[in-house]
Structures are given as structure tokens and as C-alpha cells.
Amino acid sequence: MFRQELVDVHGVPLFWTIAEAWSQVEGFEARPDDLLITTYPKSGTTWMSEIMDLIKNDGFAEKQKNIPITERIPMLESAAPGILPTSTDVLEKLPSPRFVKSHLPIPLLPKNFWESNCKVIYVARNAKDVAVSYYHFDRMNKFHPDPGTFAEYLEKFMSGNVSYGHWHEHVISWWEKKKDHPILYLFYEDIKEDPKREIKKVMQFLGKKFDEETLDRIVQHTSFESMKDNLMVNYKSLPTSLMDHNISPFMRKGIAGDWKNYFTVAQNEKFDADYEKKMSGTTLKFRTEI
Numbered sequence: 001m002f003r004q005e006l007v008d009v010h011g012v013p014l015f016w017t018i019a020e021a022w023s024q025v026e027g028f029e030a031r032p033d034d035l036l037i038t039t040y041p042k043s044g045t046t047w048m049s050e051i052m053d054l055i056k057n058d059g060f061a062e063k064q065k066n067i068p069i070t071e072r073i074p075m076l077e078s079a080a081p082g083i084l085p086t087s088t089d090v091l092e093k094l095p096s097p098r099f100v101k102s103h104l105p106i107p108l109l110p111k112n113f114w115e116s117n118c119k120v121i122y123v124a125r126n127a128k129d130v131a132v133s134y135y136h137f138d139r140m141n142k143f144h145p146d147p148g149t150f151a152e153y154l155e156k157f158m159s160g161n162v163s164y165g166h167w168h169e170h171v172i173s174w175w176e177k178k179k180d181h182p183i184l185y186l187f188y189e190d191i192k193e194d195p196k197r198e199i200k201k202v203m204q205f206l207g208k209k210f211d212e213e214t215l216d217r218i219v220q221h222t223s224f225e226s227m228k229d230n231l232m233v234n235y236k237s238l239p240t241s242l243m244d245h246n247i248s249p250f251m252r253k254g255i256a257g258d259w260k261n262y263f264t265v266a267q268n269e270k271f272d273a274d275y276e277k278k279m280s281g282t283t284l285k286f287r288t289e290i
């Protein structure tokens with residue numbers, strides 16, 4: 001009933017729910033001490049959000065007061081009419097300093113985030129695993145267009161005909177933006193490889209210092225194994241009319257390299273050729289396995 005096609009918003013295809021809430025998103029008032037967590041979808045946003053929130057709470061999950069991540073760190077452009085309150089309304093009521101989540105590409109982010117010089121943490125994940133993860137997410141999210149078969153979906157992904165548009169434009173433009181804006185740019189594969197090392201970078205960016213014991217607690221609490229069973233982060237508290245975890249759980253596999261279980265040799269060759277062209281002019285490099 002809710003599945004609808006993507007809608008063009010200033011040249012970027014977006015889920016229809018976001019398009020409907022667009023005037024509120026565009027008019028959103030950032031505060032100078034807002035900290036933005038941005039990613040292309042399916043790149044580890046929820047993972048990083050939970051890490052950031054735990055750091056903010058000095059490593060104590062109890063301080064999160066059993067509030068779902070969607071309410072602690074709402075997604076700026078999120079909307080699910082008739083099911084959830086619009087995120088901009090939720091965000092306006094949050095006390096400062098706020099953490100704000102978004103997947104918006106640079107041109108669509110409300111201007112006052114830039115004018116307020118808000119700090120940003122960006123997480124990027126290799127395109128092949130993003131495509132697989134996004135495919136399963138579109139299957140289980142009842143507001144998203146039907147992804148069809150994986151082969152069909154991969155074509156859409158390569159042509160940028162998915163919500164938030166082209167993956168490569170997103171990751172490259174945020175990579176370039178780092179030259180003139182306070183952005184901590186991290187990689188999913190790096191966090192997976194050595195969570196402690198990457199969490200320390202986030203702590204430094206947030207101006208926090210912890211002892212080893214606290215750090216270990218954060219690593220443990222934000223591991224895939226812990227998060228997949230944690231109702232406050234695994235999205236299972238949302239109604240099934242929005243997300244159906246029986247089709248595919250939100251916390252699906254949490255690994256690097258799952259694309260190998262999906263791409264055929266021919267698909268992989270086509271993807272690589274297209275990738276080479278689109279990524280040729282950038283210093284940005286990804287690992288597709290660890």
C-alpha cells in the first residue's frame with residue numbers, strides 16, 4: 001500500500017516520504033553545536049550513531065534511557081506519514097548539543113548547516129556491499145519502491161536510480177568537502193577491521209578521553225552481535241507496516257565482502273568497468289573486503 005516510486009527533488013531521486021516532508025527539511029534550522037552524522041544509505045549510519053551516542057554518554061548505555069536510536073539521533077529527512085512523527089518536529093524538541101543524522105547529498109543539505117559550521121562525521125562503505133545491503137533494505141522497508149530481482153536492482157544502483165542518487169557522487173563530494181569544512185571521514189571497513197582504533201578517532205573529534213575499560217565497553221556494546229539483539233538500535237521496535245524484519249532483518253550480516261555472494265562474474269566485470277570510469281578522478285579509495 002505504501003510502496004511508491006522515487007520522486008525527483010532538485011535533481012536527486014528520493015523516497016516519496018522525504019519528498020512529501022521536503023518543505024520542513026529545507027526550512028530546518030541548524031544550531032551551531034549540532035553534530036551531523038552523514039552517509040550514503042547502508043554505510044553503517046546506525047552503527048556510527050550508536051558509537052557517537054555512547055561516547056556522548058561517557059560509555060554508559062544506561063544513560064540512553066531506553067530510547068530508540070531513531071529518537072535519540074533522528075534522521076533529518078525521515079518521514080513515515082501516519083506511522084511516526086516527522087523527524088524535523090522531533091529534532092526541534094531535542095536539547096543541545098544535538099546529533100542529527102542525514103543521508104542528503106551536499107547540494108540538498110539545508111544551507112544553515114554550512115553557515116553554522118556544524119561538525120560532520122561521514123561514514124563511507126564500499127559500493128558493492130552498499131548495493132547488496134540497500135537491495136535487502138528496499139525489500140523489507142514497505143515505503144520504498146519494490147527493488148525487483150538483485151540483477152534488476154544492481155542496474156538501478158549503477159544508474160543512480162535509487163534514493164539519494166549516485167553512490168560515487170555522494171562519497172566523492174563529501175570527500176572533497178573535507179578540504180574546507182570540519183569533517184571526520186571514516187570507512188565502514190576500517191571500523192570493522194579495528195573498532196577501537198576508529199572509535200578513538202571519533203572520541204578525539206568529539207573532544208572526549210576515556211580509559212581502556214570504557215573504550216572496551218563501547219566496543220562491546222556497539223559490536224554487530226550486541227546491536228542485532230538490542231531493541232533500541234535494531235529497528236525491531238518500529239511497526240511491521242514500516243519495516244518487515246521477516247523479509248530481511250535491518251541488522252542483516254554486518255560484514256565486509258558479502259557482495260561476493262550476490263554478484264555474478266559478468267555483473268562484477270560490468271560494475272568494475274563502470275566504477276573505474278566514475279572514480280577515475282578522485283584520490284578516494286575503497287576496500288571491498290578486509
Ligand code: A3P
Nearest residue numbers: 042043044045046047133223224251252253254
Ligand atoms: P548489512 O545489510 O550488510 O548487514 P545503515 O545503518 O547505514 O542503514 O547501515 C546498515 C548496515 O550496517 C547493515 O549492513 C547492518 O547490518 C550494518 N551494521 C549495523 N550495525 C553494525 C555493527 N555494529 N557492525 C557491523 N555492521 C553493522
